[in-house]
Amino acid sequence: MIEALLVFLVLALFFGMLLGYAKIKFKVEGNxxxxxxxxxxxxxxxxxxxxxxxxxxxxxxxxxxxxxxxxxxxxxxxxxxxxxxxHREPKEMDASNPPPEEPMVAVIDEDICIGCVHCIKACPVDAIVGTTKMMHTVIEKECTGCELCVPVCPVDCIDMVPLMKTPQTWHWPEPNANSLENRS
Known part of the structure; x- marks a missing residue:
């Protein structure tokens, strides 16, 4: 019995050292x-x-x-x-997919939701919670407003609404060139 434990211990140490060496020797550098x-x-x-x-x-x-x-x-x-x-030239933002004027978040009408989980599968940041055949809801602070959940909903119970402004999410508007010229 003790011999068997010693054999397994030696094998574990050998394979552990082999894996450690392989990790160092065959390390793949990322870009x-x-x-x-x-x-x-x-x-x-x-x-x-x-x-x-x-x-x-x-x-x-x-x-x-x-x-x-x-x-x-x-x-x-x-x-x-x-x-x-x-080191490439900056370009105007992609006009085919303009950013929204204000941040948007998904809101699920929980009275209509049938619990199909299509929206949960489509959400890239896991901002939607719920289980099969139960209502789902959106964790507002996790939602990025990507709208990927909207087209997959079979009962059309998901709407995109503007993010409610709070002291934590409100930002001073940036002045534009026209308003600065008019003040002079």
Whole structure:
């Protein structure tokens, strides 16, 4: 019995050391430019850029296979940061998918919801909670407003509404050039 335990202990140590060596020897380095771009993307995984998530978009940008102006949730600020990292010319944001004037969140009419879970499967950030054949609800602070849950709802019980302004979400409006010229 003790011999069997010793054999297993020796085998475990051997395979552990072998795995540790393999981890060091065969380490795969990621693309540092893609890592840097991915760190500034909003991580909404919404797919509005045409890629299945933020990481594939960052990799395409690092390889030069995508435009810098496709991240709608990130907006103009993220586009500028991406163009600085990739040393590419900034562009106007993608006009085919303009950002909303104000942040939107999904709201589920819980009286109509049938609990089909299609919206839960479509949500890239797990902002919808509920179970099969029970009503669902949206966690407002987690919702990115990507609208991926709206078209999959078979009973059309999901609406996009403006995010309620609170002291935590309100921002001073940026002055535009026309208002500054008129003040002079």
């Amino acid at each position: 540092p430019v893609a890592d840097q771009i991915d760190s500034i993307l909003p991580q909404t995984q919404c797919g509005q850029c045409g890629f299945p998530g933020c990481r594939p978009y960052a990799e395409a940008l690092a390889e030069g296979n995508s435009e810098v102006n496709l991240c709608v949730p990130g907006g103009h600020e993220v586009m500028i940061q991406i163009s600085e990292i990739t």
